[in-house]
Amino acid sequence: MIVDRFVRRRASGVDGVQVNLDGGRKREVKNESIVYLNGEFVPKSEAMIPVEDRGFLFGDGVYEATPAYHGEPFLLDRHLARLSRSLEGLRIGYDVAAMPEIHRRLLAENGLDDVPFSFVYVQVSRGVAPRGHAFPSGAVPPTVYGFANPIVRPPRSRWEEGFAAVTYPDRRWGRADIKVISLVANVLAQQTAVDAGVEDAIFVRDGMALEGTNNNLFAVLDGTVTTSPASNYILHGITRGFVLERARALGFPVEERAIPVEELRAAEEVFFTGTSTEIRPTVRVDGHPVGNGRVGPVTRRLFDDYVKMTGSGGDAPAA
Ligand SMILES: Cc1ncc(COP(=O)(O)O)c(C=O)c1O
Numbered sequence: 001m002i003v004d005r006f007v008r009r010r011a012s013g014v015d016g017v018q019v020n021l022d023g024g025r026k027r028e029v030k031n032e033s034i035v036y037l038n039g040e041f042v043p044k045s046e047a048m049i050p051v052e053d054r055g056f057l058f059g060d061g062v063y064e065a066t067p068a069y070h071g072e073p074f075l076l077d078r079h080l081a082r083l084s085r086s087l088e089g090l091r092i093g094y095d096v097a098a099m100p101e102i103h104r105r106l107l108a109e110n111g112l113d114d115v116p117f118s119f120v121y122v123q124v125s126r127g128v129a130p131r132g133h134a135f136p137s138g139a140v141p142p143t144v145y146g147f148a149n150p151i152v153r154p155p156r157s158r159w160e161e162g163f164a165a166v167t168y169p170d171r172r173w174g175r176a177d178i179k180v181i182s183l184v185a186n187v188l189a190q191q192t193a194v195d196a197g198v199e200d201a202i203f204v205r206d207g208m209a210l211e212g213t214n215n216n217l218f219a220v221l222d223g224t225v226t227t228s229p230a231s232n233y234i235l236h237g238i239t240r241g242f243v244l245e246r247a248r249a250l251g252f253p254v255e256e257r258a259i260p261v262e263e264l265r266a267a268e269e270v271f272f273t274g275t276s277t278e279i280r281p282t283v284r285v286d287g288h289p290v291g292n293g294r295v296g297p298v299t300r301r302l303f304d305d306y307v308k309m310t311g312s313g314g315d316a317p318a319a
Helices: 054-058 076-089 096-109 156-161 184-195 238-249 261-265 297-309
Strands: 017-020 026-029 034-037 040-043 061-069 117-125 143-150 163-169 200-205 208-212 216-221 224-227 254-256 269-274 278-285
Touching: 034 096, 040 096, 054 117, 061 076, 061 096, 076 096, 076 117, 076 238, 096 117, 096 143, 156 278, 163 184, 184 200, 200 278, 208 261, 216 238, 216 261, 224 238, 238 254, 238 269, 238 278, 238 297, 269 297, 278 297
Parallel strands: 163 200, 163 278, 224 254
Antiparallel strands: 017 026, 034 040, 034 143, 061 117, 117 143, 200 208, 208 216, 216 224, 216 269, 269 278
């Protein structure tokens, strides 16, 4: 059950961050954000988790992140279905039935109703118990935490310049399809990208370019929109699935198959998809230009369509 423990104080997005409103207006957000923890909505500084939480000790938990456009979660059913699958994958007993309301409240409490683009993060860990690898004996309630933050989409002029990526060995466990909170391999890969001055890292396993650290990878190969198959080696991105559907609907040939790194390097176009990434064109991989080094027409067509389908039209102002 969700409880109103405190007298509601309407927070405005995330602490101390500037968010863009419609029409280019900006709002300085200073109030403390409101988070969800185990049935309550509380100011972030009041949300406390015991040190014996298994999420903290073992990374023993799962999470989900859903985009929202103008305060409306996008494809929430699909995200919650994946959360249920992740919970089953880790054998954590938690019913996601309260999640739509938690999402709605987090967006409202944080003043994100009128913000063009934001996201809701929820995480469920196996709960609090004395440290021991096996599941705790007895009934231990899971720890459920959530927050909502604004996202600033890059201005279209920046998007049109394209972005860059580096390849990186995939050292994750063999169940990348479960959205676990243990993300240390992704953290190290993403830091390598940052150190290289680029936006994304591409996980490579057995010579195949699989996906990014927090997004899925697509390549246009001989005119075919291609992405890794939905195996245990990638996260089955909700944006990935949606973009595949839209690509088919728009008449592009589509194929789900493994992409050898050499083929990726010779691709006409490369882009990433994801909740916060949306559709991001990659024009350099490992320092080499992709195609003619410019954002390609297929990526642009898919992004324009995505903007339309999400109702997030207009050139989002610069961060
Ligand atoms: C490893 C990985 N791949 C792909 C994605 C993209 O998934 P989605 O489109 O559902 O955000 C994510 C999202 O966090 C991710 O962590």
